[in-house]
Amino acid sequence: MIFKEIIKKKRDGFELTENEIREIVKKYVDEEIPDYQMAALLMAIYFQGMTDRETLHLTDAMLKSGKTVNINIDGTIVDKHSTGGIGDKVSFIIAPVLAELGLPAVLLSGRALGFTGGTADKMESTGMKVTLNEKEIEDVVKKFGFSISCQTEKIAPADRKIYALRDATSTVESIPLIVSSILSKKLCVNTHGIVFDVKVGSGAFMKTLEEAEKLAKGLVNVSKLYGKKAGAAITDMNQPLGRSAGNAIEIIESLNALSGDISNDLLEVVTTLAGIIFKITEKGSFEEGKEKAENIILSGKALNRFCEWIEYLGGTTKLSLGKRRALVKSDKEGYITEIDGEALGFLIIEMGGGRKKAGEKIDHSVGLRFFKKTGNYVKKGEVIGEIIYNQGDESVFINRFLSAFKIEENKPESIALIKKIIY
C-alpha cells in the first residue's frame, strides 16, 4: 500500500476497499503511517465523505483495535446512545425502564465532552463505582437488568488516536468520521439492538435538522450493516432537557422522574426511545413500547431498581448540592423563545461542573435549575431559574444564565420535540 495513492483515491472521490481501510487503521495505530498523511486523508474524507460500507469497515477496524465486551446473559440485550446535549439524563431513566420491560440494557458511557455533560461524571456524583470490567457488568446486569458504566481505555484505542488528530486538524465535523467514532465504541458490545438519540439544536453538536438526519441515518445504516437492530430519534435540543443541568442535580432529577415526577419533555424522549427499542427488537409495536414505558415511569415501578443499583456499586442516592444558591429573575416581560443550551453548558463549566481540559476534576454539586422553558410567558422580575454553586461571582453567573434566555413579545411557534424517527 502506497499511502499517498490511498489519499489520492479518496481525494478523487473513489471508494476505499475493506483491506485498504483495515490497513490504514492498523498501520496508523502501529505508527507506520505518519500523522501528516493521516491528517490529509481525514481532510479528504471530510470533503468526499464515505459510503456506509466504508464507514462500516472503518468502524470495525477501529473497534478491533481494542477489546470487545461479551455479556453472557439470556434475552435481547439493548443499548441507547445519545449524541449529547444539555440536561440529558435519559440514560438513567431509560435503562431501568428497559430492564423493567424485560430488555437487559448495557450502556457504556463517556465523560463530559465540550459543552455537554457526561453520563459517567453524573454517576460519579453519587460516589458509585463507574468503571466495570466485563465480569462486573455481567453481574450487575444479572442483578438489576441493566448496567451503565464508563468506557475503558481498552475500548477502540484507534478511535482515541484518530479523534485527537481530528481535533487538531479541524476534521471533527465529518458525518462518516463521527459515525465510525461513535459506533466503534458501541458495536463492541454484544447487544442486539441500539437506539440512537440524535440531538439537534443550539445545545447540541448538530445544529441543523439536515445534519442530524445524516448522522442518524449513518448510525442506523452502519449498525444494521454490522448485523444489529437499530433505530434513531432526532430530538430537539434548542433548550435544555428536563428541569435541571449539572451532575448531582441530574441524578436527583432522575430519581424524581423514576418516581413519576417527570417533566413532559423528558418523559416524551424516554418513552419514544423505548418505543423504538420495542419495535426494532420485535417485542411489539412502537406505540406499545412507548405506552408501557410511560406506565412504568408514572407508576414509579423502576425507581427501586435504580436506587439499589447505585447503592450496590457503593453510591448514595442522598446527594448534596452546592452551598450557595441564587434565583435568576427575568429582566423583561414576554415569551421565552429560545434557551441557548451551549451557553448554559459553558456556564456550568465556568462554575466548575465541567472540564476545560480532559482529566480536570469537576465539582459535581453545582448546577442549574430551569423553572420556565420555551413558550412560557414571564413577567419582569419573575423567577425563571436557579443557580447552585460553591464559588465564583454570582452576578456573572446570573448574567450568563439570563443571556442564554431570549425573551420576546410574540409567542413562539411550538417546536416539535421529536423531529423524526428513523429505522
Add this chain to the structure above:
Amino acid sequence: MIFKEIIKKKRDGFELTENEIREIVKKYVDEEIPDYQMAALLMAIYFQGMTDRETLHLTDAMLKSGKTVNINIDGTIVDKHSTGGIGDKVSFIIAPVLAELGLPAVLLSGRALGFTGGTADKMESTGMKVTLNEKEIEDVVKKFGFSISCQTEKIAPADRKIYALRDATSTVESIPLIVSSILSKKLCVNTHGIVFDVKVGSGAFMKTLEEAEKLAKGLVNVSKLYGKKAGAAITDMNQPLGRSAGNAIEIIESLNALSGDISNDLLEVVTTLAGIIFKITEKGSFEEGKEKAENIILSGKALNRFCEWIEYLGGTTKLSLGKRRALVKSDKEGYITEIDGEALGFLIIEMGGGRKKAGEKIDHSVGLRFFKKTGNYVKKGEVIGEIIYNQGDESVFINRFLSAFKIEENKPESIALIKKIIY
C-alpha cells in the same frame, strides 16, 4: 493564531488574510506548526482553492523565506518559465534571442522533476558551471545579455519544505499551490517581465486545456498583482517538442536551432514566447517581436553568443553522445496520431538520462531522436526514430519507444501547437 481555526476557515471556504498566510509560512518553516496540521490545511486548499490574492500572499511569504536575486543592470530584465515537457529546449534558444533583441534575460532553472527533463541537467552535459551567485549572474548577463543558472537552496526554502509535504500527502495537483510554488522561485528575481510557457497534453503535467488555462491565468494574474509584466502561452505537449529528447542531445539540437536549422514546432514556440515578451514589455507588438525573433534564429545571429556563454562558464559545445545506437522502425503502416511524451520521458529515465530519486547521477549522453512526428505517414519498417544509449536492453528500449507511437489508418486532425495566449 489558533491553527485549527485557520484550517477550519479554509475548509469552510473563507479567504485567509495576508497576516494569516504570512504567519502560516513563517511558523511552518520555524517548525511551530506540525506537519499534520499543515497537511490538513493543504488538503483543504486542494478542495477550496485560493483567490489570486491569497496565492499572491502565499507566494510572497515563501519567496521571503529565502534570498532574493537583484541584478544590477540597465534595461528591461525578462524571464521565461516553462511548466516542463519532453524535448523542451526553448530556454536555450529564447535566452540568446532575447539578448539579441536587447532584452536582458535572467533565467533560474531547476533539475529534472518526474518524467520531464531539467534545464540545469541539460546544461551540465556541457561541463559548464550551472550554479551562479548574484554577482556571477550579473557578470554573465553583462557579458552575454542573458544568463541561465540553477536555482540554489537559498531560493524559497519554504517552498521546498511545503512541496515535500505536498508530495507525501497527494496535494501536489492544486492550481494555487502550483502557482505559488512556481512563482516563489521566479518573482524573487528583479525581472520586469515574465512569459510562461504552460504545456498541455500527454507529455505535460497539465493533461487538459481547462487545467492548463487555470494554471496560466493563475501565473499571469498573480505575477501582475506582484507588479510584474506577465503573459503566457499554452502550448501543445501531445508529442515531444523538436527533434530530440535527452540532455546533451538537446544542447546539440539547440546549437543547430540557433544556427537556423530548427524544426517548425520549436521555432513556433520560441517566436511566440518572444512575441509575448515584446508586447508585455511594450517593446512593440506581438507580431513584431515574433518576426524579429524568427529573423534572428534563421539568420544564425544568436549562435555565437550561446556558444561563448557555454565556454565562458567552462563548458564545451563539442558534445559526445552515447556509444550505442539503435534505429527504431515502424511496426505498421499508417499515420502517426499520437506520441506519448510521458512514456518517452520515463524511457529516458530508464536509459539513465533522468532520475528516479532526487540526487541521483544521470547519464547526459543518452537520448532519443524523432524523425517522424504526429501527422506523418509511415510505412511498415520505415525508420521513425533513434535511441542513443550506453547500457541496457536495446529491444526493451525499442519496444517502449514504439509503444509511445500510436499509428492509425486515418490522418489525424492537425493539433494546434499554440492553444492560447493569455495576458
